[in-house]
Amino acid sequence: MQIPGKQHRMPLPKILTLGFLALILLGGLLLMLPLATQEHHSTPFIDAIFTATSATCITGLTTVNTAAHWSLFGQSVILIMIEIGGLGFMTFSVLPFILLKRRVDLTTRLLIKESLNFEKLADVNSVMKYVIGLSLAIQTLGAALLFIDFYPRYGLARGLFMSVFHAVSAFCNAGFDLFGNSLESQANDPYLILVISALVIAGGLGFLVWRDLLLFKRRRRLSLHTKLALSTTGVLLVGGFILFLLTEDNLAVMAAQVSPGKRLVNTFFLAVTPRTAGITTIPYSQISIAGILLTIVLMFIGGTPGSTAGGIKTTTLGLLTLQSWAVLRGNRDVEFGHRRFSDQNILRALMLVFLCLVLVIVAGLILTITETIPERYGLEYIIFEVISAFSTAGMTMGLTPHLTIIGKLIIMLLMFLGRVGVYTVMFTVLNASHPQKGYRYPAENVMLG
Amino acid sequence: MQIPGKQHRMPLPKILTLGFLALILLGGLLLMLPLATQEHHSTPFIDAIFTATSATCITGLTTVNTAAHWSLFGQSVILIMIEIGGLGFMTFSVLPFILLKRRVDLTTRLLIKESLNFEKLADVNSVMKYVIGLSLAIQTLGAALLFIDFYPRYGLARGLFMSVFHAVSAFCNAGFDLFGNSLESQANDPYLILVISALVIAGGLGFLVWRDLLLFKRRRRLSLHTKLALSTTGVLLVGGFILFLLTEDNLAVMAAQVSPGKRLVNTFFLAVTPRTAGITTIPYSQISIAGILLTIVLMFIGGTPGSTAGGIKTTTLGLLTLQSWAVLRGNRDVEFGHRRFSDQNILRALMLVFLCLVLVIVAGLILTITETIPERYGLEYIIFEVISAFSTAGMTMGLTPHLTIIGKLIIMLLMFLGRVGVYTVMFTVLNASHPQKGYRYPAENVMLG
Numbered sequence: 001m002q003i004p005g006k007q008h009r010m011p012l013p014k015i016l017t018l019g020f021l022a023l024i025l026l027g028g029l030l031l032m033l034p035l036a037t038q039e040h041h042s043t044p045f046i047d048a049i050f051t052a053t054s055a056t057c058i059t060g061l062t063t064v065n066t067a068a069h070w071s072l073f074g075q076s077v078i079l080i081m082i083e084i085g086g087l088g089f090m091t092f093s094v095l096p097f098i099l100l101k102r103r104v105d106l107t108t109r110l111l112i113k114e115s116l117n118f119e120k121l122a123d124v125n126s127v128m129k130y131v132i133g134l135s136l137a138i139q140t141l142g143a144a145l146l147f148i149d150f151y152p153r154y155g156l157a158r159g160l161f162m163s164v165f166h167a168v169s170a171f172c173n174a175g176f177d178l179f180g181n182s183l184e185s186q187a188n189d190p191y192l193i194l195v196i197s198a199l200v201i202a203g204g205l206g207f208l209v210w211r212d213l214l215l216f217k218r219r220r221r222l223s224l225h226t227k228l229a230l231s232t233t234g235v236l237l238v239g240g241f242i243l244f245l246l247t248e249d250n251l252a253v254m255a256a257q258v259s260p261g262k263r264l265v266n267t268f269f270l271a272v273t274p275r276t277a278g279i280t281t282i283p284y285s286q287i288s289i290a291g292i293l294l295t296i297v298l299m300f301i302g303g304t305p306g307s308t309a310g311g312i313k314t315t316t317l318g319l320l321t322l323q324s325w326a327v328l329r330g331n332r333d334v335e336f337g338h339r340r341f342s343d344q345n346i347l348r349a350l351m352l353v354f355l356c357l358v359l360v361i362v363a364g365l366i367l368t369i370t371e372t373i374p375e376r377y378g379l380e381y382i383i384f385e386v387i388s389a390f391s392t393a394g395m396t397m398g399l400t401p402h403l404t405i406i407g408k409l410i411i412m413l414l415m416f417l418g419r420v421g422v423y424t425v426m427f428t429v430l431n432a433s434h435p436q437k438g439y440r441y442p443a444e445n446v447m448l449g
Numbered sequence: 450m451q452i453p454g455k456q457h458r459m460p461l462p463k464i465l466t467l468g469f470l471a472l473i474l475l476g477g478l479l480l481m482l483p484l485a486t487q488e489h490h491s492t493p494f495i496d497a498i499f500t501a502t503s504a505t506c507i508t509g510l511t512t513v514n515t516a517a518h519w520s521l522f523g524q525s526v527i528l529i530m531i532e533i534g535g536l537g538f539m540t541f542s543v544l545p546f547i548l549l550k551r552r553v554d555l556t557t558r559l560l561i562k563e564s565l566n567f568e569k570l571a572d573v574n575s576v577m578k579y580v581i582g583l584s585l586a587i588q589t590l591g592a593a594l595l596f597i598d599f600y601p602r603y604g605l606a607r608g609l610f611m612s613v614f615h616a617v618s619a620f621c622n623a624g625f626d627l628f629g630n631s632l633e634s635q636a637n638d639p640y641l642i643l644v645i646s647a648l649v650i651a652g653g654l655g656f657l658v659w660r661d662l663l664l665f666k667r668r669r670r671l672s673l674h675t676k677l678a679l680s681t682t683g684v685l686l687v688g689g690f691i692l693f694l695l696t697e698d699n700l701a702v703m704a705a706q707v708s709p710g711k712r713l714v715n716t717f718f719l720a721v722t723p724r725t726a727g728i729t730t731i732p733y734s735q736i737s738i739a740g741i742l743l744t745i746v747l748m749f750i751g752g753t754p755g756s757t758a759g760g761i762k763t764t765t766l767g768l769l770t771l772q773s774w775a776v777l778r779g780n781r782d783v784e785f786g787h788r789r790f791s792d793q794n795i796l797r798a799l800m801l802v803f804l805c806l807v808l809v810i811v812a813g814l815i816l817t818i819t820e821t822i823p824e825r826y827g828l829e830y831i832i833f834e835v836i837s838a839f840s841t842a843g844m845t846m847g848l849t850p851h852l853t854i855i856g857k858l859i860i861m862l863l864m865f866l867g868r869v870g871v872y873t874v875m876f877t878v879l880n881a882s883h884p885q886k887g888y889r890y891p892a893e894n895v896m897l898g
């Protein structure tokens with residue numbers, strides 16, 4: 001067995017961190033060109049780089065209005081960054097597993113095979129091809145469905161661009177839009193909302209799940225990953241829908257404009273979009289405080305690994321829910337589908353939640369000092385934006401366009417950490433490659449709470 | 450090696466849960482007596498039981514004003530419940546370690562000895578005697594110091610009762626007061642605030658730490674528990690003080706009434722009281738939103754195990770901070786004072802934080818639906834109260850006196866779970882004593898965030 005990292009010139013976390021930094025810088029510079037804006041002025045560096053970070057990290061928070069500020073060129077740059085960001089992260093998230101597979105012993109290899117159903121996807125190239133092929137297919141289908149809606153409204157050229165942009169943005173869970181106020185003006189168009197929902201959910205499940213589902217007819221079994229991801233996603237979508245029906249009274253706030261049936265679709269979308277799509281059909285200033293808290297929780301959870309969604313991920317939540325139940329019942333093992341989760345897996349999941357929590361609290365504390373909260377809001381105005389950035393959800397209660405410079409830097413850092421991964425970035429920053437000591441100190445326990 | 454729990458008639462978690470439930474019921478019934486109130490009316494069951502829960506769980510949240518509502522008899526009942534609650538939990542928290550010690554093998558026994566410095570404290574009786582003796586000594590000293598302040602103001606009898614009540618309440622981190630508005634009317638009395646601070650900090654460190662410190666002269670070493678508890682407590686007190694100086698501008702809001710030097714003492718007290726004393730010298734409606742978030746975080750952390758404080762505990766935070774740093778640096782082990790923490794210890798700490806987080810979010814979600822938030826507040830109005838109850842901190846932004854029936858039940862449940870322990874209560878509720886299976890399913894990993 002070889003020492004991980006020795007056989008590559010540059011370790012994977014470094015490639016990811018530096019690669020995406022370079023992409024953001026390049027995108028930011030392109031967006032600074034006068035031809036990128038409708039007014040043909042140069043955009044300030046901080047806003048160009050903020051937009052590039054938001055697009056590459058497929059978040060969707062913006063300090064300038066995408067529809068009003070950027071030209072067709074600028075919007076195309078954003079579109080390309082979203083696509084690279086979306087597909088890039090989706091692929092990269094499973095690379096460690098693939099690279100690992102070649103180096104590790106037979107038992108671990110079998111475990112990975114069982115967990116992820118990797119049989120023929122033996123090398124990086126074929127994974128890349130598979131992901132890109134399937135993703136483009138789904139996005140093309142989505143764009144075609146949107147075109148049916150957009151062609152009568154916008155004609156061929158504009159209709160096509162609108163369809164492609166929103167199919168890509170929805171599938172990549174990017175949260176960008178060309179309507180000027182997200183989908184708020186489209187609340188009366190359930191067809192559009194449902195197509196966007198389907199794209200968002202598909203993107204948020206990730207290609208490991210699609211592959212498993214496509215192969216199900218032949219194989220008659222789903223991997224642990226797929227089972228856990230689908231169960232958790234299902235529970236969150238249905239549970240979220242029911243809770244939002246309750247807390248928002250089926251969006252009674254919309255009553256004047258929209259019929260009850262259409263309000264039902266909009267309420268469903270309230271449960272879909274926090275999983276971290278970021279496109280919204282109703283401004284979050286009209287949502288109840290219970291709905292805001294629920295949205296914050298759903299954003300923090302996010303989608304499935306190997307997808308375009310952010311957050312701590314459905315599998316993390318699923319695993320920890322099962323683990324909690326087992327611990328409280330006094331069971332030794334967490335079982336799911338006749339398998340148990342390894343201690344290392346559980347430890348990593350918990351550590352991830354803890355680190356995310358600390359990061360969100362520290363960022364929140366800084367922003368409560370630097371930013372101004374409007375009279376009628378409280379702490380949620382800050383926490384919503386912090387978690388939206390870190391989960392790369394991209395929804396807003398209104399803070400982002402009014403951010404101070406420090407605020408913009410913090411939100412950009414959160415989007416980057418949230419997308420590239422806390423571990424990955426810290427590995428690069430701390431240059432964590434020092435060899436392990438040859439000895440270990442004796443273990444001790446301390447009393448806990 | 451024997452199977453744990455088989456040699457006792459009733460397992461420890463059950464004794465704790467049912468014992469404290471019985472104590473709360475008894476206290477609640479006594480408080481319902483007309484002679485317990487100043488007006489000689491019977492107090493409604495829900496408020497009597499709420500007060501009994503708050504006193505026994507040494508929280509300090511109250512739906513009726515302790516000074517104005519209860520008679521000397523009622524206040525004495527509360528005082529006794531605080532003392533039993535405080536000393537009871539302090540002792541009970543180490544009982545599992547002591548009972549474990551007799552049953553386990555030599556290696557584990559040596560580990561416990563190293564960790565907690567248990568050498569002569571071999572049995573339950575001597576631990577009880579030690580805790581009660583030392584606690585009463587500190588409280589007596591505290592009461593004497595308070596009497597110096599209270600005698601000139603209140604005379605002998607009333608001064609004595611005031612001294613004893615507030616010394617007990619402060620040491621037990623109970624948060625009850627007889628001034629009617631916590632210590633708000635005493636903001637100009639730095640002597641009082643500093644004596645209370647000393648009692649709060651002493652109570653929050655717990656008897657394992659005191660014992661270690663008392664034996665230090667002879668032994669010249671501190672246990673891992675004490676080192677970790679003292680370091681974390683020190684960092685939180687000093688760090689909290691500096692941050693509150695910053696966010697509250699040394700309580701400029703108080704300028705009219707209090708000199709800058711005295712404001713400094715009050716700012717220091719802002720850092721002391723969330724660790725979970727609950728006595729306050731300034732209403733939290735006057736604190737900045739950053740200060741509120743900081744207070745919420747400090748309450749959630751709380752004090753040290755084996756003490757009268759609540760929260761996830763200093764040792765949990767200390768361990769997880771060290772662990773996070775190690776993980777981010779790519780180290781295998783978490784080291785502190787030439788010891789490493791066991792994986793089980795780390796797992797338990799993380800699991801605790803996760804469970805507390807889930808509980809607080811679920812409770813918060815229910816309360817955002819059932820309770821009414823005043824115009825000028827946001828989500829923090831609910832979250833502050835939920836975490837205050839669950840950490841048994843007892844500070845309030847004003848919600849508790851206005852709680853609905855459902856709200857009161859949720860806050861009571863949080864105080865009980867927070868004090869008796871989520872694990873302990875769930876063990877009893879779920880009757881978790883079923884034997885382990887003879888086989889284990891194969892382990893698998895799932896991808897995480």
Ligand SMILES: [K+]
Pocket residue numbers: 058059060173174175276277278392393394
């Ligand atoms: K997004």
Ligand SMILES: [K+]
Pocket residue numbers: 507508509622623624725726727841842843
């Ligand atoms: K308290």
